[in-house]
Amino acid sequence: MSTSSDIDEREEGLAFRPKFDASGLVTCVATDAATGDVLMVAHMNEEALRNTIDSGEAWYFSRSRNALWRKGETSGQTQRVLEMRMDCDQDAVWLRVEQVGAACHTGRLSCFYRKVGKGEGGPVMSLVDAERLFDPKAVYKK
Amino acid sequence: MSTSSDIDEREEGLAFRPKFDASGLVTCVATDAATGDVLMVAHMNEEALRNTIDSGEAWYFSRSRNALWRKGETSGQTQRVLEMRMDCDQDAVWLRVEQVGAACHTGRLSCFYRKVGKGEGGPVMSLVDAERLFDPKAVYKK
Numbered sequence: 339m340s341t342s343s344d345i346d347e348r349e350e351g352l353a354f355r356p357k358f359d360a361s362g363l364v365t366c367v368a369t370d371a372a373t374g375d376v377l378m379v380a381h382m383n384e385e386a387l388r389n390t391i392d393s394g395e396a397w398y399f400s401r402s403r404n405a406l407w408r409k410g411e412t413s414g415q416t417q418r419v420l421e422m423r424m425d426c427d428q429d430a431v432w433l434r435v436e437q438v439g440a441a442c443h444t445g446r447l448s449c450f451y452r453k454v455g456k457g458e459g460g461p462v463m464s465l466v467d468a469e470r471l472f473d474p475k476a477v478y479k480k
Numbered sequence: 481m482s483t484s485s486d487i488d489e490r491e492e493g494l495a496f497r498p499k500f501d502a503s504g505l506v507t508c509v510a511t512d513a514a515t516g517d518v519l520m521v522a523h524m525n526e527e528a529l530r531n532t533i534d535s536g537e538a539w540y541f542s543r544s545r546n547a548l549w550r551k552g553e554t555s556g557q558t559q560r561v562l563e564m565r566m567d568c569d570q571d572a573v574w575l576r577v578e579q580v581g582a583a584c585h586t587g588r589l590s591c592f593y594r595k596v597g598k599g600e601g602g603p604v605m606s607l608v609d610a611e612r613l614f615d616p617k618a619v620y621k622k
Contacts (some may be wrong), residue, residue: 374516423592450565
């Protein structure tokens, strides 16, 4: 059980105490340091966090592949970390990065290439900043 | 089971089909529309998503309180949504917002008021942009 002094310490203290979820992960948001655009939302386990801090390059944990993953290890589209920040309850980190090429596995700079609007019959989406910077079929060969 | 055409449709299509997790939630990142700074990472259920799209103000689902929550309903610190975007696999949304006051329940503009660095004995944190814009004790009276 978390006491209020645990919470105070987690929120106000300077001790690095990531609050991992039941799967051992924290959420990570990477933004483009130049524009502030959100590039991707992913997850990190303890090892991904440590590797990122130690190397200055982004590492993640893939939930679909259940594996530690250095961003760009297959695609070459690496992320150099200019700054890492931790949120109030220490379950999310924010990376300001220099993205080499494109962050998204679909070949786009950002994973957020669709805008959501209000339509008559419910939400509607439209493409925005959806140009492909690489061909995923060529990059992720089986 | 997801077939590859399901995945293509989810990633390349314009149909709004949020991929909720086992708890019925998607992840949401709110950034300050003026600066690109990440204000907070939170979650939305189907109703929070719908209310946000319909009202143009951010609604979330609080996992700790297990309740739908209009951002600012207690604190007055509302978020006007200038743009909503959906990510490639439709399990995360990005809101570009105009924040009234401060996003963080600790009174800071952003939840990310601590920078993580590399120390000799492991990661170290330091305060950054940590000025309080409101007094949480006064705002969240029991």
